[in-house]
Amino acid sequence: MISERVYRMHEGAFALPTGLRDDTVNIFTGRAAEFENTSLVINRIGRAEAGDLKIYVMEQMDSYQRNLPGYGWLRGARIDVAGQAGFEIEYAWQAKDGLLHQWQVYVPSEAHDNVLVVTFSARGQIGDHHRRVVLRLLETFQPG
DSSP: OOOEEEEEETTEEEEEETTOOOOOEEEEEOOSGGGTTEEEEEEEEEHHHHOSHHHHHHHHHHHHHHHSTTOEEEEEEEEEETTEEEEEEEEEEEETTEEEEEEEEEEEETTTTEEEEEEEEEESOOOHHHHHHHHHHHHTOOOO
16 A cells, blocks of 8 residues: 555645655746736755755856846845745846846755745846735745
8 A cells, every 4th residue: 555645735635645745836926916027936846956955055046147147146145934944045137028036035844855945036126015025925934
């Protein structure tokens, strides 16, 4: 018999074989005027793939610099999310249809042996209102 665990998502739950890892991506797009030209993407990467989180984030920034046209690093810092020490980076780059400003937060999840990556993107600039929304989202995160 295959070992299973309950896997919950917004629409319901499944009995998922324990040998499968959650590598899903959740994409939230702006429908209200205040979120026009924005998106929030939450994805997961395996802890083994990420290795040392600080080094992984630095490698990501290096990759962005090499591969994103007009890449400009804006800031980076440690951040605590739900008691977990993570990292945040902020950068902008020139996409085909204009400047894209992105803010990424990397949060390790010991319980799920992965790293949660939260990316907020805005065409042009990330405004103060958007920053408050993302910070509130991070404050309300409850590991499961």
